[in-house]
Amino acid sequence: MAKPTLYGPGYSTYTRAARLAMEEKGVDYDLVEVDFIGGGMPEEQLARQPFGKVPAFEHDGLMLYETSAIARYIDEAFEGPSLQPSDxxxxxxxxxxxxxxxxxxxxxxxxxxxxxxxxxxxxxxxxxxxxxxxxxxxxxxxxxxxxxxxxxxxxxxxxxxxxxxxxxxxxxxxxxxxxxxxxxxxxxxxxxxxxxxxxxxxxxxxxxxxxx
Ligand SMILES: N[C@@H](CCC(=O)N[C@@H](CS)C(=O)NCC(=O)O)C(=O)O
Missing domain, CATH: 1.20.1050.10 (Glutathione S-transferase Yfyf (Class Pi); Chain A, domain 2)
Structure with missing residues (x-):
């Protein structure tokens, strides 16, 4: 399966939540650092996330933003322990x-x-x-x-x-x-x-x- 890419800074709490989902599932991923402190949100990130936030996510042709959607997708699209209760x-x-x-x-x-x-x-x-x-x-x-x-x-x-x-x-x-x-x-x-x-x-x- 293709390797997903997460765009966001390591210091962002939302970026970290998406990373944690991949770490817990054992998913291999690339993190592309997007720094917004001081200089504002870079244009490349605005093209991925028009509301001016991080993170954004890319996998196998799917572009996604909003962390809860990203985290659910990670849980459902990849092998590894389930991160959503069935009850x-x-x-x-x-x-x-x-x-x-x-x-x-x-x-x-x-x-x-x-x-x-x-x-x-x-x-x-x-x-x-x-x-x-x-x-x-x-x-x-x-x-x-x-x-x-x-x-x-x-x-x-x-x-x-x-x-x-x-x-x-x-x-x-x-x-x-x-x-x-x-x-x-x-x-x-x-x-x-x-x-x-x-x-x-x-x-x-x-x-x-x-x-x-
Ligand atoms: N609804 C967004 C919220 C993401 C968010 O607020 N990210 C913060 C960093 S943790 C951000 O991009 N802040 C930049 C800003 O507000 O200028 C999501 O779920 O991904």
Whole structure:
């Protein structure tokens, strides 16, 4: 089968989610680095993803963007362990979590908190504390919901890894480096244990971003 290509930067959480799916399946792929920090989205990427985001994906003549579509395709088109539960309730939970991440968690946790607390200072700027202050209650709400849905399960949709875990883990990798995460995660034992399990997976080690 042809080798897929993913276009996006190693530091992007969405790019990493698609990479994690390929790493977990054991799919051989090429990563074409697309850097947008500082200079904006390159024209070649806008031709692949007209909404100006990363990643984009190419396989066997199929061009695709939107990470949840890419991740589902990877799971269904390639050999390897299934990353989507067959049980309808667990599968619906997976879809729900991915949608929560896209709609609420990523914008507040990465777009506001991580960008202001970690990225802006790294680029020599000063964090806008008003953006962080406004984001924190929403970040906390996301984490409370993830803790509730996780319950005493090993993974977010049950006792097998799914695309929901792979979508949340790259966000956590940045979030836990913010001082604000300490208070928010303090009373969330299940989520902390989940993160320890996820962080030690080979797929996470193999996709560690080089940032800063
Ligand atoms: N809906 C898109 C979202 C992707 C996304 O937001 N990617 C971020 C990086 S993690 C991005 O491209 N940011 C660039 C920008 O907003 O200018 C997907 O699922 O792929």
């Amino acid at each position: 309808p309730a667990q599968r619906a939970r997976m879809t729900q979590i991915i949608s929560i991440i896209d709609s609420y968690t990523y914008p507040r946790t990465v777009g506001d908190l991580v960008v202001q607390r970690l990225i802006v200072p790294m680029l020599g700027g000063t964090a806008d504390e008003s953006i962080i202050e406004a984001a924190l209650p929403e970040v906390d709400k996301s984490m409370r919901e993830l803790e509730r849905m996780l319950g005493d399960q090993e993974f977010l949709t049950g006792n097998s890894l799914s695309l929901a875990d792979l979508c949340v883990a790259p966000i956590f990798a940045y979030f836990v480096n913010t001082p604000e995460s300490k208070d928010i995660l303090e009373d969330k034992a299940s989520l902390n244990a989940w993160w320890q399990r996820m962080a030690s997976r080979d797929s996470m080690t193999n996709t560690q971003p080089q940032l800063g």
